Amino acid sequence: MRGTPMDPGDPRLLFDDTSAGGDRHGHSGVGKGPDVYPGQALLSDPMSNLAMVYGSSLASHGREMMDKNLDRFIPISKLKYYFAVDTVYVGKKLGLLVFPFMHDNWEVSYQQDTPVAPRFDINAPDLYIPLMGFITYILVAGLALGTQNRFSPEILGIQASSALVWLIIEVLAVLLSLYLVTVNTDLTTIDLVAFSGYKYVGMFVGVLAGLLFGRTGYYLSLLWCCVSIFVFTIRTMRLKILSEAAAEGRLVRGAKNQLRMYLTIAIAAAQPIFMYWLTFHLVR
Amino acid sequence: MTLTVTELLAMSGFDKLDADFYQSSFSVDDQNQGGGGYSNTDVQYSNPYGQYDYSQPMGYSAAPGIMQPQQPYTGQIFQPTPAFTPASTQSMYSSSFEDEPPLLEELGINFDHIWQKTLTVLHPLKAADGSIMNETDLAGPMVFCLAFGATLLFTGKIQFGYVYGISAIGCLGMYCLLNLMSMTGVSFGCVASVLGYCLLPMIILSSFGVLFSLQGMLGIILTAAIIGWCSFSASKIIISALAMDGQQLLVAYPCALLYGVFALISVF
Numbered sequence: 225m226r227g228t229p230m231d232p233g234d235p236r237l238l239f240d241d242t243s244a245g246g247d248r249h250g251h252s253g254v255g256k257g258p259d260v261y262p263g264q265a266l267l268s269d270p271m272s273n274l275a276m277v278y279g280s281s282l283a284s285h286g287r288e289m290m291d292k293n294l295d296r297f298i299p300i301s302k303l304k305y306y307f308a309v310d311t312v313y314v315g316k317k318l319g320l321l322v323f324p325f326m327h328d329n330w331e332v333s334y335q336q337d338t339p340v341a342p343r344f345d346i347n348a349p350d351l352y353i354p355l356m357g358f359i360t361y362i363l364v365a366g367l368a369l370g371t372q373n374r375f376s377p378e379i380l381g382i383q384a385s386s387a388l389v390w391l392i393i394e395v396l397a398v399l400l401s402l403y404l405v406t407v408n409t410d411l412t413t414i415d416l417v418a419f420s421g422y423k424y425v426g427m428f429v430g431v432l433a434g435l436l437f438g439r440t441g442y443y444l445s446l447l448w449c450c451v452s453i454f455v456f457t458i459r460t461m462r463l464k465i466l467s468e469a470a471a472e473g474r475l476v477r478g479a480k481n482q483l484r485m486y487l488t489i490a491i492a493a494a495q496p497i498f499m500y501w502l503t504f505h506l507v508r
Numbered sequence: 509m510t511l512t513v514t515e516l517l518a519m520s521g522f523d524k525l526d527a528d529f530y531q532s533s534f535s536v537d538d539q540n541q542g543g544g545g546y547s548n549t550d551v552q553y554s555n556p557y558g559q560y561d562y563s564q565p566m567g568y569s570a571a572p573g574i575m576q577p578q579q580p581y582t583g584q585i586f587q588p589t590p591a592f593t594p595a596s597t598q599s600m601y602s603s604s605f606e607d608e609p610p611l612l613e614e615l616g617i618n619f620d621h622i623w624q625k626t627l628t629v630l631h632p633l634k635a636a637d638g639s640i641m642n643e644t645d646l647a648g649p650m651v652f653c654l655a656f657g658a659t660l661l662f663t664g665k666i667q668f669g670y671v672y673g674i675s676a677i678g679c680l681g682m683y684c685l686l687n688l689m690s691m692t693g694v695s696f697g698c699v700a701s702v703l704g705y706c707l708l709p710m711i712i713l714s715s716f717g718v719l720f721s722l723q724g725m726l727g728i729i730l731t732a733a734i735i736g737w738c739s740f741s742a743s744k745i746i747i748s749a750l751a752m753d754g755q756q757l758l759v760a761y762p763c764a765l766l767y768g769v770f771a772l773i774s775v776f
Contacts, residue, residue, distance in 0.1 A: 307688040310754035359765060
């Protein structure tokens with residue numbers, strides 16, 4: 225018997241009864257009874273119980289709906305492909321972004337019509353590096369502004385949104401020009417976002433050098449990164465946009481190929497311009 | 509003959525309660541239903557609870573023994589522990605030392621696991637056991653966040669809001685990233701739990717900041733070391749829990765960014 229041998233008339237019983245006698249379900253909460261009980265009246269009301277159950281079922285229903293619709297707008301499975309990376313790939317790709325001059329084979333390998341995951345092919349685009357580069361760039365921009373005493377939390381938001389908007393504008397412009405030139409390419413929108421996002425790495429390096437070594441450091445490293453991004457973009461896009469013959473280096477006459485070549489050069493040239501535009505105000 | 513709470517619960521076939529809520533309902537009107545329906549929802553509160561009359565100790569002592577139909581029931585309906593809401597797990601830390609351990613088991617606060625996880629964080633070079641993260645335990649992280657805010661308070665920065673806001677956004681970002689990067693998905697609670705536990709070294713950093721200013725060379729080195737420690741242990745736990753191979757540095761980098769923001773708050 226778990227009952228306590230205490231006198232029921234004992235006023236201390238209110239607290240002792242719960243913890244004495246080895247009562248395993250610990251009623252110490254009862255000691256707080258007077259505090260919680262007025263609130264409990266709400267929970268004990270059957271209507272509010274019903275409301276709570278209904279509310280939780282609404283929440284789960286809403287969540288299902290959101291998952292379903294989210295998958296329609298943002299294809300989660302396709303996105304997963306771009307994040308299937310590992311450390312070795314990221315290391316090599318970063319090296320490639322900074323020094324693309326020695327790399328020979330820029331072809332993306334396929335496996336029965338589907339591109340191989342970025343883990344296994346260094347030429348495949350991924351979204352991890354652009355995403356991390358973007359966030360790092362924002363944080364370093366905040367740091368740079370902080371050292372110049374121009375920092376406030378709103379500035380971070382302004383930097384982030386302006387960089388994002390420029391990215392969207394660039395991707396839309398490239399899509400539009402690809403459509404106008406009627407290029408048959410397998411470049412998806414996400415691929416373009418990935419390729420346009422690679423410049424954030426160069427921007428980050430430039431701003432960091434500017435923080436550490438002043439304006440000269442900024443200009444030198446930005447120049448180097450601009451050149452390497454230019455070469456990288458040309459070599460990557462060439463294979464995707466130009467026809468096969470032209471991509472192999474053979475000279476192919478024809479207005480169409482020339483147009484495509486100009487397009488590739490224009491895309492590549494836009495990268496350094498954006499890199500300078502988005503970073504020069506950060507370094508004084 | 510008074511029946512205690514436990515005996516009534518046993519009568520109703522209730523074995524183990526591992527919920528955050530501890531609920532037991534006693535319905536003097538329906539004794540068979542009295543123990544039934546132990547679940548996390550509040551549906552069982554449909555039992556009407558009359559006024560609880562504290563002025564009658566007699567009524568209280570009789571409440572566990574509700575098998576006394578001859579007593580008037582205006583004040584006899586006993587609702588023992590409605591205060592055990594997740595929000596009050598904080599208070600459980602103070603009262604838990606007075607209560608017996610099985611209470612904590614029922615609440616899901618497993619001290620052994622909490623201690624194990626803390627040790628895993630504190631020994632970054634020791635291999636982690638992936639299964640300890642299976643349960644979502646937000647009690648520990650909450651304590652760590654509060655401790656971090658408290659140590660910041662000692663330096664005069666009242667920035668609880670920033671701490672919570674940044675941890676929320678950071679957890680959300682890590683949740684999206686990990687879901688995209690891993691083969692199996694993760695739940696948000698698991699991510700929040702891991703990131704919260706690995707905030708522990710940050711508390712050490714901010715307590716150093718109380719003693720001396722962190723803006724010198726020593727402070728910068730200490731900050732960098734602590735950020736590395738936090739993100740390394742967080743990534744170690746995550747990749748062992750999600751079985752991601754060759755991606756430890758990739759997971760460590762976003763964690764380092766997140767903890768870097770926390771360090772920025774402590775230093776500046």
